Amino acid sequence: MSRTAPTVALKQSETPTRKGLHNGQIYEEMFAAILEQRLAPGTKLSEDTLGEIFGVSRTVIRAVLQRLAHERIVQIHPNRGAFVSEPSPAEAHEVLQARRLIEAGIVREAIRKQMPSDMETLRQSVAAERESLEQGDHESWVRLSGNFHLKLAAIAKNRTLVAYVKELVSRTSLIIVQYQKGNVSPCSCDEHTQIIKAIEARDEEKAVELMMAHLKACEDQLNLQNDEEKADLFSIFAKPGGRADKKRRAV
Amino acid sequence: MSRTAPTVALKQSETPTRKGLHNGQIYEEMFAAILEQRLAPGTKLSEDTLGEIFGVSRTVIRAVLQRLAHERIVQIHPNRGAFVSEPSPAEAHEVLQARRLIEAGIVREAIRKQMPSDMETLRQSVAAERESLEQGDHESWVRLSGNFHLKLAAIAKNRTLVAYVKELVSRTSLIIVQYQKGNVSPCSCDEHTQIIKAIEARDEEKAVELMMAHLKACEDQLNLQNDEEKADLFSIFAKPGGRADKKRRAV
DNA sequence: TTAATTAATTTTGTATACAATATTTTTTAC
DNA sequence: GTAAAAAATATTGTATACAAAATTAATTAA
Incomplete structure (x- = not known):
């Protein structure tokens, strides 16, 4: 999880602001962008950035993100922001x-x-x-x-x-x-x-x-x-004793 | 549909404001109120009123209403407000x-x-x-x-x-x-x-x-x-010709 | 140089202000 | 007195402002 989340890049050709987009239209565009992999899983969806891109305030972006979160396509971490879902x-x-x-x-x-x-x-x-x-x-x-x-x-x-x-x-x-x-x-x-x-x-x-x-x-x-991703790392690198070594610092 | 929607009455014993309620708690309370019939189908859910009741701004009430709407328990009519769903x-x-x-x-x-x-x-x-x-x-x-x-x-x-x-x-x-x-x-x-x-x-x-x-x-x-509720009204009161009479004003 | 701590910045969460749309009330005409 | 029109009011939709939290950058100590 240490890899940094890529920044949102919805459409390269996009001019900074495109006014007049309605709630539903923004939802459709983001939905398509995620399913077409222009927004990869794990990508952070910054409210400010998206607001700028679509030419609306954070208020409307927030509503769209909540809708996408309800549909499990986006995951919202409280106080941390919204990310494209990475299903386990x-x-x-x-x-x-x-x-x-x-x-x-x-x-x-x-x-x-x-x-x-x-x-x-x-x-x-x-x-x-x-x-x-x-x-x-x-x-x-x-x-x-x-x-x-x-x-x-x-x-x-x-x-x-x-x-x-x-x-x-x-x-x-x-x-x-x-x-x-x-x-x-x-x-x-x-x-x-x-x-x-x-x-x-x-x-x-x-x-x-x-x-x-x-x-x-x-x-x-x-x-x-790979549910045991971290455990695998331990079993790959660890000396006999495996992941139990995690707690021991000395040696 | 001419009957007026009752006003929101979540808890009679409620003091005007109860601060400190979180998003999820307000959702739970409203969800329970609707399912326990303290809020009947068709009841208008005014953002201002609910904000006062729960001691929060319309912003957070709005988010809760959108969540309930996604779950089909509440219906949002654009520019008109949110109502407890009346399933057809x-x-x-x-x-x-x-x-x-x-x-x-x-x-x-x-x-x-x-x-x-x-x-x-x-x-x-x-x-x-x-x-x-x-x-x-x-x-x-x-x-x-x-x-x-x-x-x-x-x-x-x-x-x-x-x-x-x-x-x-x-x-x-x-x-x-x-x-x-x-x-x-x-x-x-x-x-x-x-x-x-x-x-x-x-x-x-x-x-x-x-x-x-x-x-x-x-x-x-x-x-x-009773999907044909209105039609029934016509068939009950109308002269021969039934609901086709609706358009004619004279006579 | 590295690690830890602190300060600065950024970003989210919420309240408020204003604009646009509905609704209600009042006024006016018949 | 009723119906239509207009004004007034209330409510939703959106933008902005500010507070709280998290992230990042800078500083300090080892």
Whole structure:
């Protein structure tokens, strides 16, 4: 944690002040900036700086930061400021588990409420995914991949559930940025396609199974074992006795 | 909607100012006041008045109201102010549907992760419910009944899911206040007891079935058909032609 | 030079002031 | 007396000012 947080750099091309931006617009811009990785996890979000950038006072920036904090994309440390969230491995597991639970239910609901146009929308979404993957545009792929899950959630026609899925997908993006090991496996598009097919076939058990496996695979592609980061440092450098040596100063 | 919103009356015994309250404490007090029906749905939450009551400036009241708004317990109309939410029938259905989806999943997870102490906690929760029901304390019953679902969610050991269930339970309380027809059926405690038994027996399908039926019964006890309130007024008073008459002024 | 302490600066938390919008009351016309 | 228009009032939205806390820089001692 000793690395210094990078300063906020929302848009390099930005003129110092851009007046007239409303609360919601500023939220959208910051939300996009975080998910598109222009603002990396851990970045400090200074109220003054952001106020200058958007040409508004700290008052309105504060409201936006609180909204982002409620959505878990930003973390507020009292008296210290707001930072782009750095989800812990435990939190990452929690988010993926919540997604399996909720999206399994959404798949069931989608099977009941599906319309042909919904399925067409989903197929187009996967097509866009595949294109971004072929072009090697990793950033677009993360966004479009999440988009598929949002479109699927929308079929359930439940604004509350859509809001929850949106939140979970956003958090997943932050998690991927932090913990994805190597390149993403290109089979993800195919998994989405298979889910669509199972929904169309109204095969509930199979569709649920595919969705759970898909999200589990997503989690398995992450590096989530470094909860003991500091302990590892000790085990790497320490003499026999390991982290217990931490307390002993002499020797 | 022509009925005037009642003014805020948080605690009759309250002295005009009570200094030193922190952000989170004010949130807790307002949250409790709304769920305990001391603040009825539709009540206007004036920033000045609340600031006076809690002995803080509008700045901090504003933050609390925004937090409550994000949790859907309060609704903010731009330039008009904050009001205790009055969920529409459509929203009520949405909330109960989301609960069925999420709590069905929670039941499955609880079956996997249950510990003996968890089950004991649940049984105690139901005991408290039954007591409040026997004493005819309806307000306590609403709170304790929601509490059972929260305790159940906690077994899944997932803070995100607990937060979602907490939000949904709160919204359900507001919904019950608005739409519950007659007295609550006293079988609700028994339904909770049955769910506990099914979880202990690790009978996943039965436990899920019971939870879904329980929440469906809860929804069925509500009066949710008055989405056409205004239209009804017209059909009640109007001459043949019904609501189409609305536009015509003469005659 | 390093470590600890102190001072200076920066940044957040809260109150207040003013502008913009709603609401209420009063006035005016029919 | 009722309805519309205008003025007055009250309330929200935003900017700014000041206090409290944290961070950074400077100073001092070992």
